[in-house]
Amino acid sequence: MSHPEEKPAAAASSQRWGFSTRSVHAGEARQKPGDAITDPIFCAATYTFPDTQSVIDYIEQKLPREEYGRYGNPSEKVVERKLAALEGAEEAVLFSTGMAALVGLLMAKLNAGDEIIFFDECYHRSREFCARHLSRFGVVTHQVTACDYEAMEAAITPRTRMLVSESPTNPHLSVVDLERFVQIGRRHGVETLIDATLATPYNLQPIRAGVDYVLHSCTKYLAGHNDLLAGVVIGSSEKLEEVRKLRGIMGSISSPHNIYLLQRGLKTFELRMQRHNENGLAVARFLEQHPRVERVYYPGLESHPYHQVAQRTMRGYGGLVTFLVKDADWRQTADVVDRVRIFRIAPSLGGVESLIEQPLVMSYYECTPEERKRFGIPDNMIRLACGVENAEDLIADLAQALG
Numbered sequence: 001m002s003h004p005e006e007k008p009a010a011a012a013s014s015q016r017w018g019f020s021t022r023s024v025h026a027g028e029a030r031q032k033p034g035d036a037i038t039d040p041i042f043c044a045a046t047y048t049f050p051d052t053q054s055v056i057d058y059i060e061q062k063l064p065r066e067e068y069g070r071y072g073n074p075s076e077k078v079v080e081r082k083l084a085a086l087e088g089a090e091e092a093v094l095f096s097t098g099m100a101a102l103v104g105l106l107m108a109k110l111n112a113g114d115e116i117i118f119f120d121e122c123y124h125r126s127r128e129f130c131a132r133h134l135s136r137f138g139v140v141t142h143q144v145t146a147c148d149y150e151a152m153e154a155a156i157t158p159r160t161r162m163l164v165s166e167s168p169t170n171p172h173l174s175v176v177d178l179e180r181f182v183q184i185g186r187r188h189g190v191e192t193l194i195d196a197t198l199a200t201p202y203n204l205q206p207i208r209a210g211v212d213y214v215l216h217s218c219t220k221y222l223a224g225h226n227d228l229l230a231g232v233v234i235g236s237s238e239k240l241e242e243v244r245k246l247r248g249i250m251g252s253i254s255s256p257h258n259i260y261l262l263q264r265g266l267k268t269f270e271l272r273m274q275r276h277n278e279n280g281l282a283v284a285r286f287l288e289q290h291p292r293v294e295r296v297y298y299p300g301l302e303s304h305p306y307h308q309v310a311q312r313t314m315r316g317y318g319g320l321v322t323f324l325v326k327d328a329d330w331r332q333t334a335d336v337v338d339r340v341r342i343f344r345i346a347p348s349l350g351g352v353e354s355l356i357e358q359p360l361v362m363s364y365y366e367c368t369p370e371e372r373k374r375f376g377i378p379d380n381m382i383r384l385a386c387g388v389e390n391a392e393d394l395i396a397d398l399a400q401a402l403g
């Protein structure tokens, strides 16, 4: 019986493969335990050694294998190799959630007295972790206006260790000019991190652009079925060594069943992304010409402030579409949300089911009006996460909800 570590269809050959071939085959052994076509779910908390010499060989890193469940799982290695191959990177470290990946990366890399700089349009919990928790360990977080590269560069001090941004951002879908972002980091010897959850490796390739770390909430498009949580940090093996070690201490790992579902979801990744991209663009175009819509945020629209950067750097623009309902207060906006029949009211994005939410209510309800103004969250904002249904049905649903 072959071990999944044996001859994975990884590295060299997989880098020449097309995207979907990689998402189906990369990282997998050709022959698997039980001669099954699928990778097994290893429900093992610990792994046995045949004799003492094998223990010594493992510790001296002569024998690639597992030791104890908190440090890794053979199927998890398969998924990590697949994710690294999709990104064109050396290594991926899988975490239990996207937030665990962010916390793990920053805790592994930062020391008391260090500073990091964020573009200010970002996932609410990322901001909260830095402001409330990293600060307790003496790490200072500076926030500058999204895509203001001069402001980011001006905020760099000798203590700056990392530049951080999402691309596209949530929910405004601003797109970072990766070339400029990377240049600032290189000029000052500061590492760069892009949370590319909204783009995915299908639409954006930050590692190829020179970014040091890419982070994804795999909960979203990568897993794609709204049925699991996971996160990943991707980069060079050298840079990720400490991250993997800290994960082994934190224990923020995925369950064996979760890993199986993620690998299964990844098989259809390119197909799903193509449909998410088509649906996002079709819905955005429909909304843009609707008389009850004040403004649409979608990087694929010519009217979007970052359309040109997006065209230059992205393959498609994803399923997330944000819009403002014209002359509507928060209640009239909620009425639109409450009238849809296909979109489900829920946070999250990237799954096969289309979702709808009013950011004011879903994510920013506890903020003061001043804070919401600062974060750019008006009362009449709606965020759609287009799934893989038929675009004409999604459009008809929105038409009746707005009508």
Ligand SMILES: *Cc1c(COP(=O)(O)O)cnc(C)c1O
Pocket (backbone or CB within 6 Å): 097, 098, 099, 100, 123, 166, 170, 195, 197, 198, 217, 218, 219, 220, 229, 230, 231
């Ligand atoms: C959802 C999300 C996260 C957090 O991921 P979880 O898997 O929910 O922990 C981080 N960043 C972005 C951009 C997200 O959309």
